[in-house]
Amino acid sequence: MEVVSCTTKCTSKRNKNISMNITMGVFMKKIWLQNLMLEVTRDCNNEPICKFCLRGQKQDMYMSKEIVDAILNNDELIVSRIDDILFTGGEILLNPDLIEYIVNLIIQKNIPLGAFSAITNGLKLDEKVNRSLKSLYEICFAKHLSHLAVSRDQFHQKPPVEILDEYKSFHFFNNNLFNFEYRNFDDIARLGLAEENNISGSMPVPLFSHYQPSLILYDITKDDKRDIQYVCTQPIYVSSNGNVVDTCDMPYKYIDKLSIGNVSEKTIEDIAIIGETTPKILKLADEHDIYRARRPF
Numbered sequence: 001m002e003v004v005s006c007t008t009k010c011t012s013k014r015n016k017n018i019s020m021n022i023t024m025g026v027f028m029k030k031i032w033l034q035n036l037m038l039e040v041t042r043d044c045n046n047e048p049i050c051k052f053c054l055r056g057q058k059q060d061m062y063m064s065k066e067i068v069d070a071i072l073n074n075d076e077l078i079v080s081r082i083d084d085i086l087f088t089g090g091e092i093l094l095n096p097d098l099i100e101y102i103v104n105l106i107i108q109k110n111i112p113l114g115a116f117s118a119i120t121n122g123l124k125l126d127e128k129v130n131r132s133l134k135s136l137y138e139i140c141f142a143k144h145l146s147h148l149a150v151s152r153d154q155f156h157q158k159p160p161v162e163i164l165d166e167y168k169s170f171h172f173f174n175n176n177l178f179n180f181e182y183r184n185f186d187d188i189a190r191l192g193l194a195e196e197n198n199i200s201g202s203m204p205v206p207l208f209s210h211y212q213p214s215l216i217l218y219d220i221t222k223d224d225k226r227d228i229q230y231v232c233t234q235p236i237y238v239s240s241n242g243n244v245v246d247t248c249d250m251p252y253k254y255i256d257k258l259s260i261g262n263v264s265e266k267t268i269e270d271i272a273i274i275g276e277t278t279p280k281i282l283k284l285a286d287e288h289d290i291y292r293a294r295r296p297f
């Protein structure tokens, strides 16, 4: 078992465990997130609401700065790198202050970021969001993977031409992604409003009734370092209320029902399982020349 395994699972043990780590010479815990997904709101401005919306009925719920702080501004578990961050909702443009806050935090904290993804219905322009995404793009080390896309099909309101024209001027705008003249019903999963409105096709649907989300963190701390370094290779989806699941494609009701923890109550380390570090993970860490394996004790 790794050094850190004994420090997980119970928040009440945290202070004792931190002291234990300090006694053992461990100073900081860091986490490399390969895929962070932030649901910035459950609200939407598409009228009427899309009949196939995977999420279900919209909700008047907005992610708070405290939820963001619990992930990106947390001294107990420092985010050392993000390969991809996704802004999702609901309609992300309805929470511009939060997007600006997240971007500023990533920049101020100097968190290495590979790329970002953002999807909007294109009904709104927001200078703050535009400015923030442009700044974020500048710091990405895998810029070509970054994109902003506008959902267009028979269920979405048509975005105003001037808004689309502005988006088209962005280096990271992807005009093809989620742009359908007509969305084929076969591409629609029987989830959320599609299920309620009986409009889905043959898209396979995960059986959430039997599904148990989980997050596995791997300890890839270097032998010669006393800081503990985790990597999470799975998606971490944080909902507007802080609930965590391991996939993006879930209706709100399942996110809340199947949540494996809430970031306002526990760190990601406490929510996750500490898995055995595999050769594949070590190779990945080595390739990035950042961390190497920590020997079990």
Ligand code: SF4
Binding pocket: 044, 045, 046, 049, 050, 052, 053, 054, 055, 089, 090, 091, 121, 151, 156
């Ligand atoms: S698909 Fe997007 S735009 Fe349509 S209702 Fe759902 S969140 Fe809103």
